[in-house]
Amino acid sequence: MTAGATQPAVRATLEDVARAAGVSLATVDRVVNRREGVRAKTVARVEAAVAKLGYRADVAAARLARGQSFRFAFVLPSGSNSFMTNLTEQVQRTADWLAGQRGFIDILHVDVFDPDVLASALENLSPAYQGVAVIALDHPRVRAAIDELAARGVAVVTLVSDAPSSRRLHYVGIDNPAAGRTASTLIGRFLAGREATVAVIAGSLSLRDHTERQFGFHQILSSEYPNLRALPVIEGRDDSERTRELTAALLARHADLRGIYCCGAGNRGIADALEASGRAREVVWITHELTQYTRRFLVRGTLDAIINQDPGHEARSAARVLLAHCSGEPISPDQERIRIDIFLRDNLP
Amino acid sequence: MTAGATQPAVRATLEDVARAAGVSLATVDRVVNRREGVRAKTVARVEAAVAKLGYRADVAAARLARGQSFRFAFVLPSGSNSFMTNLTEQVQRTADWLAGQRGFIDILHVDVFDPDVLASALENLSPAYQGVAVIALDHPRVRAAIDELAARGVAVVTLVSDAPSSRRLHYVGIDNPAAGRTASTLIGRFLAGREATVAVIAGSLSLRDHTERQFGFHQILSSEYPNLRALPVIEGRDDSERTRELTAALLARHADLRGIYCCGAGNRGIADALEASGRAREVVWITHELTQYTRRFLVRGTLDAIINQDPGHEARSAARVLLAHCSGEPISPDQERIRIDIFLRDNLP
DNA sequence: CAGAATTTGTGTTGCGCACCTCAAAAATCA
DNA sequence: TGATTTTTGAGGTGCGCAACACAAATTCTG
Numbered sequence: 057m058t059a060g061a062t063q064p065a066v067r068a069t070l071e072d073v074a075r076a077a078g079v080s081l082a083t084v085d086r087v088v089n090r091r092e093g094v095r096a097k098t099v100a101r102v103e104a105a106v107a108k109l110g111y112r113a114d115v116a117a118a119r120l121a122r123g124q125s126f127r128f129a130f131v132l133p134s135g136s137n138s139f140m141t142n143l144t145e146q147v148q149r150t151a152d153w154l155a156g157q158r159g160f161i162d163i164l165h166v167d168v169f170d171p172d173v174l175a176s177a178l179e180n181l182s183p184a185y186q187g188v189a190v191i192a193l194d195h196p197r198v199r200a201a202i203d204e205l206a207a208r209g210v211a212v213v214t215l216v217s218d219a220p221s222s223r224r225l226h227y228v229g230i231d232n233p234a235a236g237r238t239a240s241t242l243i244g245r246f247l248a249g250r251e252a253t254v255a256v257i258a259g260s261l262s263l264r265d266h267t268e269r270q271f272g273f274h275q276i277l278s279s280e281y282p283n284l285r286a287l288p289v290i291e292g293r294d295d296s297e298r299t300r301e302l303t304a305a306l307l308a309r310h311a312d313l314r315g316i317y318c319c320g321a322g323n324r325g326i327a328d329a330l331e332a333s334g335r336a337r338e339v340v341w342i343t344h345e346l347t348q349y350t351r352r353f354l355v356r357g358t359l360d361a362i363i364n365q366d367p368g369h370e371a372r373s374a375a376r377v378l379l380a381h382c383s384g385e386p387i388s389p390d391q392e393r394i395r396i397d398i399f400l401r402d403n404l405p
Numbered sequence: 406m407t408a409g410a411t412q413p414a415v416r417a418t419l420e421d422v423a424r425a426a427g428v429s430l431a432t433v434d435r436v437v438n439r440r441e442g443v444r445a446k447t448v449a450r451v452e453a454a455v456a457k458l459g460y461r462a463d464v465a466a467a468r469l470a471r472g473q474s475f476r477f478a479f480v481l482p483s484g485s486n487s488f489m490t491n492l493t494e495q496v497q498r499t500a501d502w503l504a505g506q507r508g509f510i511d512i513l514h515v516d517v518f519d520p521d522v523l524a525s526a527l528e529n530l531s532p533a534y535q536g537v538a539v540i541a542l543d544h545p546r547v548r549a550a551i552d553e554l555a556a557r558g559v560a561v562v563t564l565v566s567d568a569p570s571s572r573r574l575h576y577v578g579i580d581n582p583a584a585g586r587t588a589s590t591l592i593g594r595f596l597a598g599r600e601a602t603v604a605v606i607a608g609s610l611s612l613r614d615h616t617e618r619q620f621g622f623h624q625i626l627s628s629e630y631p632n633l634r635a636l637p638v639i640e641g642r643d644d645s646e647r648t649r650e651l652t653a654a655l656l657a658r659h660a661d662l663r664g665i666y667c668c669g670a671g672n673r674g675i676a677d678a679l680e681a682s683g684r685a686r687e688v689v690w691i692t693h694e695l696t697q698y699t700r701r702f703l704v705r706g707t708l709d710a711i712i713n714q715d716p717g718h719e720a721r722s723a724a725r726v727l728l729a730h731c732s733g734e735p736i737s738p739d740q741e742r743i744r745i746d747i748f749l750r751d752n753l754p
Numbered sequence: 755c756a757g758a759a760t761t762t763g764t765g766t767t768g769c770g771c772a773c774c775t776c777a778a779a780a781a782t783c784a
Numbered sequence: 785t786g787a788t789t790t791t792t793g794a795g796g797t798g799c800g801c802a803a804c805a806c807a808a809a810t811t812c813t814g
Contacts (some may be wrong), residue, residue, distance in 0.1 A: 067474065067507065069800060080763045085802070093761060095811095115505040116465035117800035120769050125416065149737070156464040158416065237751035245709075248597035276751065360594075363752075368739060388498070390717060396752035402586035402625065403712075403745035418770060429793045434772070442791060444781090466770035469799050761810065767803085774796085781790070 068109035077105035088113065119383075125158040126382050128375070129181060130215075131174070131190040134165040137294060137321045138347035139367065143216070146371035154375055161375065169263075171195035178205060187211040187378035189228070192219035194264040211381045213374050216365070217265050225381060228374045228394060230365045232265045235396050236272025236319065239342045242361050242398070243315040244281040246340045252314035255287045255306050259294035259320025269319035269344075284315065292322040300325030307333045318343040327353045346399055354401055364397040417458035426454035437462065468732075474507040475731050477724070478530060479564075480523070480539040483514040486643060486670045487696035488716065492565070495720040503724055510724065518612075520544035527554060536560040536727035538577070541568035543613040560730045562723050565714070566614050574730060577723045577743060579714045581614045584745050585621025585668065588691045591710050591747070592664040593630040595689045601663035604636045604655050608643035608669025618668035618693075633664065641671040649674030656682045667692040676702045695748055703750055713746040 074084045079102060086094050087102040094102075105111075130147050133140050144163065151161035166177040168191045178201035181188065188205060192198055192214040199222040205212050206223035218227040243254060256273060258266040270289050277286055287306070292299035299322030307313055307329060316339060318326055323343050330336040336358040343350060346364045353359035373392045380387045399405075423433045428451060435443050436451040443451075454460075479496050482489050493512065500510035515526040517540045527550035530537065537554060541547055541563040548571040554561050555572035567576040592603060605622060607615040619638050626635055636655070641648035648671030656662060656678060665688060667675055672692050679685040685707040692699060695713045702708035722741045729736045748754075 067504070067509075067800095071800085081801095082764075082804095083762060086762090089802075095761065098762080112504045114469070114507065114800055116468045116507070117769090118802075119465045120463070120469055120771090120799095121801040121803080123769050123802085155416070155461045158463065158465070160416075234751055238749055241749050241751050246594045246597065248595065248599075250597075272751075372740075390754070391721075393754055395746065395754055397744065398747040398749070398752065400587055400590050400747070402583055402590050402621075403747065405739070405742055405744055416770095420770085430771095431773095431794075432792060435792090438772075440773095444791065447791080463770055466799090467772075469769090469801090470771040470773080472772090472799050755814100757813085759810105759812070761808105763808070764806085766805085769801090771799090773798095775794105777792105777794085779790105779792070781788105783788070784786090 067114065068111045069114075070111075072109055073102065073105045073111050076109055077102045119158060124383070125160065126187065126379060127160045127162070127185050128154075128187040128189065128378050129162050129164055129185045130371075130374070131164050131166055131168065131177060131188065133168040133191060135167065135169075138349060139321070139345040142347065143367040143371065146368040149368070150371040150375045153372075154379070157379070159375070159379055168193065171197050174198055175201040178202065181205070181210075183208070185210060186382050187213070189213045189215045189374040189378065191216050192222070192224070193217065194219050194221075198222075211378055213377050215370060215374050217263070226377045226387075226392075228370050228377065228392070229265075230394050230396050232268035233272035233275070235344070235363050236269035236274075236317075237276045238272075238396055238398065239269070239317045239319070239361075239363055240273045240276035240281070242342050243317060243340050244277065244284060246360060247281075247284065247314055249283055250314065251283050251312070253285050253287060253310045253312045254315035254317065255303075255310075255313060256289045257292050257299060257302065257316065257318045257320065257322070257326070258289050259322065260291050261289060263320070266319050270317075273317055273319070292318075292320065292325070294321035296322050296325040296328075298322070298325070300328045303329035304332065307335060307339075314339055316341045320344070323347075323350055323353065323359075327358050330358055346397075346404075351404060354399065354404065357401070360400075362397075362399040364399055365394055366397060370394055416463065417460045418463075419460075421458055422451065422454045422460050425458055426451045468507060473732070474509065475536065475728060476509045476511070476534050477503075477536040477538065477727050478534045479510055479512050479720075479723070480515050480517065480526060480537065481512060482517040482540060484516065484518075487698060488670070488694040491696065492716040492720065495717040498717070499720040499724045502721075503728070506728070508724070508728055517542065520546050523547055524550040527551065530554070530559075532557070534559060535731050536562070538562045538564045538723040538727065540565050541571070541573070542566065543568050543570075547571075560727055562726050564719060564723050566612070575726045575736075575741075577719050577726065577741070578614075579743050579745050581617035582621035582624070584693070584712050585618035585623075585666075586625045587621075587745055587747065588618070588666045588668070588710075588712055589622045589625035589630070591691055592666060592689050593626065593633060595709060596630075596633065596663055598632055599663065600632050600661070602634045602636060602659045602661045603664035603666065604652075604659075604662060605638045606641050606648060606651065606665065606667045606669070606671070606675070607638055608671065609640050610638065612669070615668050619666075622666055622668070641667075641669065641674070643670035645671050645674035645677075647671070647674065649677045652678035653681065656684060656688075663688055665690045669693070672696075672699055672702065672708075676707050679707055695746075695753075700753060703748065703753065706750070709749075711746075711748040713748055714743055715746060719743055 074081045167173045171193050175197040199219050202212050202222040212224045213226045214224045216229045256270050261267050290302050303326050340360045342361045344363050346362050350362050423430045436448050516522045520542050524546035548568050551561050551571040561573045562575045563573045565578045605619050610616050639651050652675045689709045691710045693712050695711050699711050
């Protein structure tokens with residue numbers, strides 16, 4: 057048995073460092089908090105002592121002494137599909153957790169799909185907030201509102217849907233073109249060289265994430281799977297009934313339809329149409345977001361794979377990024393990277 | 406715009422609760438920390454005040470006042486493949502993080518594949534540790550060692566590899582049979598009904614996780630894909646060279662070999678053999694764990710999918726579970742559930 | 755070398771809580 | 785009713801650190 061670097065049984069305090077460096081507490085404080093007025097030589101002495109003792113500030117004590125607290129706003133959609141409901145619940149849980157860390161989250165519900173409404177919600181946000189997480193829209197007014205918040209010193213993170221050219225601090229969400237490519241590869245591989253027609257159903261092509269997904273999807277489909285022919289993208293407006301009708305029409309018109317990629321919501325409509333047509337098993341259907349419904353469709357075999365982003369991870373990540381930024385701490389990029397999950401029937405959580 | 410429940414600007418303190426309940430600080434303290442000697446009526450009054458003010462103990466202040474610190478041992482394998490190297494690095498990072506929370510992690514390197522060595526390492530562990538995370542072996546002596554630790558009041562979590570019938574507190578790792586089923590579905594779907602032979606390569610069938618994976622794999626293969634014929638499991642001992650030879654022999658002997666599932670290590674050997682045979686593109690190869698090598702094979706197209714467990718998540722989860730247990734806090738199960746990641750070329754992180 | 759500027763030391767306060775002691779008040783019992 | 789037990793209050797201490805004021809020591813300037 058080999059022991060790794062064994063740590064001291066109890067942590068070193070600022071006083072230990074002061075003693076070891078032969079300086080006073082105040083000087084150590086000046087050094088560790090990077091204040092002015094300490095000679096380079098003394099700084100070096102203190103830093104040597106810090107390194108030697110392995111001193112690390114006790115974050116609990118530091119936060120307590122600083123007495124700082126944080127207030128964040130999460131701007132979420134008011135009209136809600138299953139995914140957004142999940143997300144809201146996860147944000148609520150994150151808020152409970154953060155309340156123990158002197159952080160407060162207010163959840164504001166807004167019609168985030170109307171750029172003007174969203175923008176004015178952001179513009180009229182109470183100045184009490186040090187940070188904002190928002191399901192953004194890639195629209196000039198929204199971008200301007202985000203930039204203005206940033207200019208006021210408010211940390212803004214975009215959640216799930218990005219506003220790439222804005223001055224937001226960070227984007228918490230998946231790489232949507234990559235998600236589309238993933239869907240394409242799954243359909244291409246599952247169809248394994250067979251000649252067929254493939255349909256793409258989006259909620260709306262004015263939503264940046266849907267557009268990016270279908271872009272990635274078509275990119276791979278056309279370059280890697282010449283045997284597959286993609287139909288023009290259909291917009292189901294994330295509405296189940298409308299999506300059902302569109303899907304039924306597609307199935308009726310195209311006897312060789314073997315693949316459906318849905319890059320938005322409205323999955324219940326697709327499931328209904330597929331099951332009614334009796335072709336559920338021969339059509340490879342891939343969609344986004346694990347919900348109680350998509351889970352059921354996947355288990356039943358109507359749905360072949362789910363591409364998912366974990367709302368719990370996203371909520372926590374947004375909170376961590378805001379908190380870290382406001383307390384001047386670094387973030388660890390690979391913990392905050394939101395993965396593109398693929399769920400088959402067998403690896404459902 | 407609708408506002409959710411807006412929280413008070415600044416948290417309520419114990420004193421606020423005392424004032425609101427019309428009792429003294431000491432009594433509030435007795436109630437919130439569940440000490441003896443308070444009348445039921447008073448308890449109710451205090452709890453009502455707590456609820457009304459939304460009081461939540463400031464974890465920073467509480468930890469500071471309690472002055473408690475924790476010491477955990479992580480028992481990791483000394484001989485190391487890429488996955489274990491990654492895991493060790495992630496544990497190291499977790500240790501850095503935990504050091505700010507009055508938690509200390511010592512990493513002990515042990516030959517975890519020898520039950521006797523592992524068991525005696527656990528038996529001889531310093532009593533200074535309140536918690537242990539261990540890559541377990543499902544073996545009577547190891548189980549006994551874990552049970553003894555648990556009996557001594559040490560919290561034990563198994564990491565990556567479980568010892569199911571032991572008295573460990575928690576298992577941090579994936580559901581291995583489900584991972585095997587996932588691999589089976591991927592190979593079955595990618596081969597899409599074609600008649601073919603499929604090989605399974607394990608490190609060793611005495612490793613519980615490898616056995617469970619191949620069990621799940623065969624379960625689905627035989628029930629769902631009658632067109633696929635599985636060869637007897639081969640043991641590559643997680644050694645690249647040996648695995649290369651075995652794979653080359655398989656390829657030479659079976660002209661209709663179209664699928665390989667590797668549920669252990671030795672992937673470099675498989676890649677070499679596949680590429681040397683010129684059949685890399687026609688054979689569907691699925692393996693475990695994202696490493697620098699498997700990533701390269703996947704991008705190149707030799708490998709078709711990676712089934713992964715996130716070592717960073719596992720390291721942090723183990724630490725969180727130990728910390729929560731030792732401070733009597735609850736854990737949130739779905740944050741601690743380790744997912745079975747599927748990586749294709751397109752959704753690599 | 756005096757005087758000014760810079761650097762360092764001493765000391766204090768308070769963050770919110772846990773934990774302790776001792777006394778006072780209230781409830782219970784005989 | 786008085787004696788006993790139970791419950792409550794008041795108050796203090798310290799955890800490790802940040803933040804500040806002010807004095808002392810050191811260095812630099814003319």
